[in-house]
Amino acid sequence: MNPADASWTSLDRQLEPLLAREIAGIAAIDSAMAHESAPDYVVMFQDAKAGKQANVEQMATLVRMLGKTPDETGGVRKTLAKTQSSIASRFGTTQTLQAMRTAETELITLYTECVGRVDGLAKRALRKALGRSLVQSHLLTAHIAKRTRSAAEAGLLPAALGEYFAGADPRACMRCHLDRPGTSGPLERTDPHPYTYLCAACHDEVLAELPPDLASQMDRWPREVREAKVLQHGLGRVSRLNAIGRALHPLAGLEPELPTPAADRAVIVPAMTPTPGPAPTEQLGVLTTDKGEGLEGEYTDQLVAACQVWKHW
Amino acid sequence: MQLVTERFNEALAAEGPDGVAIYNSGQLLLEEYYTIGKIARAGLGIATIDANTRLCTATTASSLMESFGADGPPGAYEDFDHAECIVLVGHNAAEQSTVLWMRILAAKAGPLRPKVIVVDPRSTLTVSTGADLHLQLKPGTNVALLNGLCHVLIENNTIDSDFIANHTVKFEQFRKIVSQYPPDRVEKICGVPATQLRTAAEWIGRSKTTVTTCLQGVYQSNQATAAACAVNSMHLLMGKIGRPGCAPMQFAGQPSSMNTREAGADGTYPAYLNWEDPQHMRELAKRWKVPVELLGKKPVAAPEIFELCEKGYVKVLWNIGTNPAVSVMNRSTHLRTLNGVFLIVQDCFADTETAQLADVVLPSAMWGEKTGCMTNAERRCTLLRKAVEPPGEARADLDILLDFATRMNLRDAIGKPLIQYTDAEGAFNEWREISRGWIPDYSGMTYQKLAARNGIQWPCNDDHPDGTVRLYADLHFPTEWQISESYEADLQTGHEHTLNEYREKRDPRGRAVFVTAEYQPPIESTDEQFPTLAVSGRQAYHWHTRTKTGKAPQLQESAPGVFVSINATDANRLGVLDGDRVRVVSRRGSVVAPAKVGDVVPPGVVFVPFHYGDLGAEHAANNLTPQVSDPVSKQPVQKVAAVRIERMETTTSREWWQVEESR
Numbered sequence: 001m002n003p004a005d006a007s008w009t010s011l012d013r014q015l016e017p018l019l020a021r022e023i024a025g026i027a028a029i030d031s032a033m034a035h036e037s038a039p040d041y042v043v044m045f046q047d048a049k050a051g052k053q054a055n056v057e058q059m060a061t062l063v064r065m066l067g068k069t070p071d072e073t074g075g076v077r078k079t080l081a082k083t084q085s086s087i088a089s090r091f092g093t094t095q096t097l098q099a100m101r102t103a104e105t106e107l108i109t110l111y112t113e114c115v116g117r118v119d120g121l122a123k124r125a126l127r128k129a130l131g132r133s134l135v136q137s138h139l140l141t142a143h144i145a146k147r148t149r150s151a152a153e154a155g156l157l158p159a160a161l162g163e164y165f166a167g168a169d170p171r172a173c174m175r176c177h178l179d180r181p182g183t184s185g186p187l188e189r190t191d192p193h194p195y196t197y198l199c200a201a202c203h204d205e206v207l208a209e210l211p212p213d214l215a216s217q218m219d220r221w222p223r224e225v226r227e228a229k230v231l232q233h234g235l236g237r238v239s240r241l242n243a244i245g246r247a248l249h250p251l252a253g254l255e256p257e258l259p260t261p262a263a264d265r266a267v268i269v270p271a272m273t274p275t276p277g278p279a280p281t282e283q284l285g286v287l288t289t290d291k292g293e294g295l296e297g298e299y300t301d302q303l304v305a306a307c308q309v310w311k312h313w
Numbered sequence: 314m315q316l317v318t319e320r321f322n323e324a325l326a327a328e329g330p331d332g333v334a335i336y337n338s339g340q341l342l343l344e345e346y347y348t349i350g351k352i353a354r355a356g357l358g359i360a361t362i363d364a365n366t367r368l369c370t371a372t373t374a375s376s377l378m379e380s381f382g383a384d385g386p387p388g389a390y391e392d393f394d395h396a397e398c399i400v401l402v403g404h405n406a407a408e409q410s411t412v413l414w415m416r417i418l419a420a421k422a423g424p425l426r427p428k429v430i431v432v433d434p435r436s437t438l439t440v441s442t443g444a445d446l447h448l449q450l451k452p453g454t455n456v457a458l459l460n461g462l463c464h465v466l467i468e469n470n471t472i473d474s475d476f477i478a479n480h481t482v483k484f485e486q487f488r489k490i491v492s493q494y495p496p497d498r499v500e501k502i503c504g505v506p507a508t509q510l511r512t513a514a515e516w517i518g519r520s521k522t523t524v525t526t527c528l529q530g531v532y533q534s535n536q537a538t539a540a541a542c543a544v545n546s547m548h549l550l551m552g553k554i555g556r557p558g559c560a561p562m563q564f565a566g567q568p569s570s571m572n573t574r575e576a577g578a579d580g581t582y583p584a585y586l587n588w589e590d591p592q593h594m595r596e597l598a599k600r601w602k603v604p605v606e607l608l609g610k611k612p613v614a615a616p617e618i619f620e621l622c623e624k625g626y627v628k629v630l631w632n633i634g635t636n637p638a639v640s641v642m643n644r645s646t647h648l649r650t651l652n653g654v655f656l657i658v659q660d661c662f663a664d665t666e667t668a669q670l671a672d673v674v675l676p677s678a679m680w681g682e683k684t685g686c687m688t689n690a691e692r693r694c695t696l697l698r699k700a701v702e703p704p705g706e707a708r709a710d711l712d713i714l715l716d717f718a719t720r721m722n723l724r725d726a727i728g729k730p731l732i733q734y735t736d737a738e739g740a741f742n743e744w745r746e747i748s749r750g751w752i753p754d755y756s757g758m759t760y761q762k763l764a765a766r767n768g769i770q771w772p773c774n775d776d777h778p779d780g781t782v783r784l785y786a787d788l789h790f791p792t793e794w795q796i797s798e799s800y801e802a803d804l805q806t807g808h809e810h811t812l813n814e815y816r817e818k819r820d821p822r823g824r825a826v827f828v829t830a831e832y833q834p835p836i837e838s839t840d841e842q843f844p845t846l847a848v849s850g851r852q853a854y855h856w857h858t859r860t861k862t863g864k865a866p867q868l869q870e871s872a873p874g875v876f877v878s879i880n881a882t883d884a885n886r887l888g889v890l891d892g893d894r895v896r897v898v899s900r901r902g903s904v905v906a907p908a909k910v911g912d913v914v915p916p917g918v919v920f921v922p923f924h925y926g927d928l929g930a931e932h933a934a935n936n937l938t939p940q941v942s943d944p945v946s947k948q949p950v951q952k953v954a955a956v957r958i959e960r961m962e963t964t965t966s967r968e969w970w971q972v973e974e975s976r
Binding site: 026027034037039042046049050053054055056057061062064065069072073074078121122124125128129174192193196213216222224225229231232236238241242259260261262264265266293294296298299300303306307309310311312313 | 414419809
């Protein structure tokens with residue numbers, strides 16, 4: 001399905017409720033973030049918001065391609081969601097997570113229906129958005145299960161709760177937002193540093209992501225430097241996207257999703273013609289400058305006589 | 314343009330905002346940066362936008378944010394005229410800032426006769442033409458040296474205790490750290506004699522006025538943000554800020570890189586707004602007339618953008634006015650990356666190395682062929698009028714951007730075109746309103762006013778209609794949570810406090826912050842296989858990747874090709890004669906070039922200029938550099954690469970410098 005196809009004409013109307021719900025969801029997250037004191041949950045909310053923003057941008061692009069203007073106001077639903085979120089966050093993080101999941105469940109139903117009605121680029125776009133929504137929903141369910149110790153909630157997950165949380169308490173790794181088990185152990189930095197937490201599984205995965213030239217030198221780094229390097233890399237955008245595709249997709253019952261590296265798509269090996277140098281000229285102008293006096297004059301003399309400068313190269 | 318919009322739409326729809334990226338420049342005009350930023354953030358909704366200023370000036374911004382709460386250089390060029398002591402840290406001014414260096418040399422002949430201290434691993438033209446003291450430190454050890462200077466300043470009691478007590482925070486933590494750096498220890502780490510360090514501290518501390526500059530020897534080196542912050546802290550120690558002749562001058566490496574940072578074409582939001590502050594985003598959304606829910610995305614810096622491209626997340630890369638095929642770190646890897654994405658190159662030259670890898674080239678005008686503003690490192694905005702028409706199909710970058718926005722059907726929340734201005738002055742006028750009331754306030758400037766003067770320094774508004782020579786004259790710093798651009802980053806990881814944490818526990822409430830760190834050796838280290846440190850840098854006659862200067866025969870003749878500067882001791886040991894071809898090999902790639910033997914670099918260090926990078930030859934210094942960035946500024950560490958030198962062949966002909974020397 002492409003913009004020229006007749007079936008696209010109704011696409012913008014199909015996307016309207018999804019756009020409104022996603023915008024409302026973002027407003028609700030903003031409201032929840034303002035009340036959240038735990039830094040790990042703030043980061044989790046920021047990423048949840050980023051996922052919803054990505055969904056909106058994808059759908060907005062589809063609408064713009066029709067020559068129309070996407071309605072990104074969120075309407076009445078936004079006001080309602082903000083109020084609900086504000087109330088829920090006053091009762092605590094668990095209630096906030098439950099409210100967020102309720103909204104996400106509605107979205108999954110709508111996305112699933114919509115994916116079935118479209119094809120082509122629109123289908124690809126909505127599948128991607130549905131994937132984000134499913135991941136988010138399972139993330140929330142895992143946290144709710146951990147925080148409420150509810151077997152029923154844990155039963156909704158495709159894997160045992162222990163695969164999502166290794167420790168006794170609910171924590172949100174700042175890369176994958178869970179607290180998955182691993183061999184290297186979790187990394188944590190506290191006051192005077194900004195609070196930072198990376199779960200054991202992410203620690204392992206980030207170590208494996210480091211470029212080979214750096215990984216080969218890692219044993220020489222003091223422990224603090226090594227851990228800081230892992231945190232720096234692990235909190236970067238690439239590593240966080242890797243965590244979603246490699247780790248969170250399977251934990252949401254989805255296939256792992258990783259893109260094809262650019263080098264595999266390269267069509268020409270870059271090693272071509274050198275950039276042509278300047279054409280030879282018979283008579284070159286001479287470099288000059290406004291000459292000062294004293295040290296300034298001596299300096300400018302050297303500058304225009306390049307061979308004097310070469311002594312310093 | 315149709316192909317460009319089709320590819321953008323397809324990638325955005327199918328992949329989302331991580332599917333496309335914009336990598337722009339430090340050499341465009343203010344109005345163009347503002348438009349790029351608005352298109353990216355309010356139109357496409359992407360966070361993957363940055364500029365090549367990430368390679369040159371990102372640490373300037375991060376250090377000013379960490380020390381003073383927000384970006385914005387505090388000083389002015391006229392401060393050099395009032396200084397009794399000038400300290401250049403990692404700044405080869407005689408080759409990189411030639412006009413400024415003339416000004417400094419003129420000042421040396423004036424009544425104040427300032428002492429000039431140069432901190433540089435190389436014995437540069439700056440050292441020979443005007444330095445009173447050269448602290449020749451080992452590459453990557455800036456933090457240890459600066460901690461040592463601060464140690465002696467405290468020891469000598471050449472500090473301003475009243476200023477520290479009334480206008481700063483975290484002095485005790487700072488003092489505790491620098492107390493670990495007595496001159497003897499600094500000598501062991503940096504190789505700078507303790508007596509020289511003491512002399513430098515004596516000159517700095519006893520002078521009534523001091524200006525300190527930093528450039529790429531700080532910004533592209535180990536612990537970049539920590540070192541630049543240490544310079545800021547040194548000035549706080551002495552209360553030397555906000556008055557004539559007293560400034561930490563954190564420099565910018567390109568003509569308009571200040572504008573990239575101010576207008577939001579790099580990783581930051583326009584007008585130094587903080588992406589994490591809901592009130593900042595609400596205000597911006599109101600002025601842009603877009604939903605606030607779609608703003609406030611965590612910026613993604615250039616090194617991460619290239620990694621996103623490499624791993625396959627980014628499908629379409631729009632490269633505007635820059636040449637990463639030569640300048641990107643770990644270049645060997647990223648040449649394939651650039652070849653594997655759908656690459657749009659917008660440039661005034663079609664034969665750049667990056668353009669050779671492009672899927673689409675959009676020919677653009679260069680300065681003199683278009684109208685707009687540039688702001689320099691003292692916050693001075695200058696209007697540049699179009700003098701000639703651009704050749705052929707070339708258009709002003711702004712016109713290409715406006716065309717793109719129209720073709721993409723970008724609209725605001727009420728359905729009107731997102732960008733309603735049609736020329737540079739219209740863009741400037743919108744920018745004035747966006748910046749109104751924020752730190753880089755341009756609201757009091759107009760094209761007419763700029764045309765009548767030799768530029769105006771921001772903030773320029775109703776309170777300061779003629780602009781402002783220097784910031785922080787009232788000794789109040791924008792560190793309050795309501796205005797701060799940073800919430801105090803961890804210098805080792807780059808991670809910041811949350812807004813709530815900062816507001817409740819860390820807010821300095823208008824005071825400046827003493828920031829420094831323990832010295833940490835570079836993570837790229839020498840060993841038996843790679844026993845030498847390579848540093849890269851610039852030459853007086855070329856600008857970056859030679860896209861322009863390589864076409865000026867006089868300049869090209871003055872600096873015709875790549876070379877490897879090597880110390881005579883090392884050359885003797887390796888059997889390398891002056892002019893012999895050598896291969897410099899790092900863990901990532903190699904450079905083949907003639908050896909220039911001498912005493913410019915110390916033993917154990919080689920220097921390779923980074924201007925050269927023809928696709929078919931091993932000339933690029935960035936073949937050697939690691940994919941390592943400063944945790945806070947995300948600026949690539951391009952000054953520290955472990956290498957080995959392999960002798961290839963004795964030259965049969967004379968190299969260019971030998972021909973000239975024999976005359």
